[in-house]
Amino acid sequence: MHAMKNAFQTVALIGKYMNPEMREQILALARFLAERQIGIFIEEKTAEQSQIKGYTTVHINAIGAYADLAVVLGGDGTMLSVARSLVDYQIPLVGVNRGRFGFLTDITSESMCEAMSLILAGEYQTEQRILLSATVMRNGEPVHQGRALNDVVINKNGMARLIELEVHIDGQFVHRQRADGLILATPTGTTAYSLSAGGPILHPMLDAIALVPICPHTLSNRPIAISSHSKVEITVVQAPDVRMHLDGQMQFELQQGDRILVERAKKTVTLLHLLGHSHYDMLREKLNWG
Known part of the structure; x- marks a missing residue:
């Protein structure tokens, strides 16, 4: 009788840094996988x-070169940075929630071994999440480039004055807005900062990007959702102190006249969920809907 072949042969474990409780969790999961003859890699940091x-x-x-599955133990912030690092390798990610909200990390730390045995048995569903690619053009030259799974945010740094931005979508002029800033969110990012700024919640399977103004001077300046295949160009018209943030984790100082080109990244991130996972159940739980 042959032993049943696991759906994944090598697993990388990545934990939230500087979290002392994380050690026991990682070791417990590593022991569990070792008993099942799974090759284990632990991210060096x-x-x-x-x-x-x-x-x-x-x-x-x-x-990406060694493992065929990555398990991320932490909160959504940890998952965001791991997803950006691994997107080019197309390695699927599983999230074990050790943070507060856990929109992306949906397996509880109490049930992680049970969940992993189901995943290893092939009992999971996959979900593709889009990323945004942002390029800053200055005097016609690209000066900064990065990707975001949640959002690209252009906002004022510390100054009380509003910033003025001009928005073009697919080469067509949309508006010039005076606001505290602008959020461009993927469907994944619509439950993050975008939600706090009054943006819509987009289902992860939608091929869309939400453009959400932050405290706009003109109250009729509303959030809009556009095709994820659109190309957005934002020009910094007037701003004494402005920067761009990617997923709230990386920032770049902008200057007046900079053009920020935002479009869907070529590759997607694959998330694994247990069978029966429902986005609506998760929203109801996390957002305390009745």
Whole structure:
């Protein structure tokens, strides 16, 4: 009788840095996987911060070459940075929630071993999430480029004055707005900062981008949703102190006259969920809907 083949042979474990409770969780999951003859890699910073020894460690950028599944233990912030690092490798991600909200990390730490055994048995569903690619053009030259799974945010830094932005979509002029800033959110990002700014919640399967003004001077300046295949160009018309944030984790100082080109990134991120996972159940739970 042959042992049943697992859906994944090698698994990388990535944990939230600087979190002392994380060590026991990672070790418990590593032991569980080892018992099932799964090859285990621990992301090197995770191993270092959690003082884990005895397992093969790999740099975050090398995980895609070694593992065929990555398990992310942490909150949505950890998942965002891991997703951006691994998107080019097309390696599926599973999220174990150790944060507060956990829109992306939907497996509880209490049920992680049980959930992993179902995933290894092939009992999971996949979901593709789009990213945005943002390029800053200055005097006709690209000066900065990055990707975001949640959102690209252009906002004022510390000054009380409003900033003025001009928006074109697919080469067509949309408006010139004076506001505290503008959020361009993927469907994933519509439950993050965009939601706080009054933006719509888009289902993750929608091929759309939400453009959400932050505290616009003209109250009729409303959020809009556009095709994710559109190309958006934002020009910084007037701004004494403005910057661009990607997923709230990376920032770049902008100057007057800069043009920010935002479009859908070529590759998507694959998230794995347990069978029966419902986006609406998750929204109801996280947002306390009745």
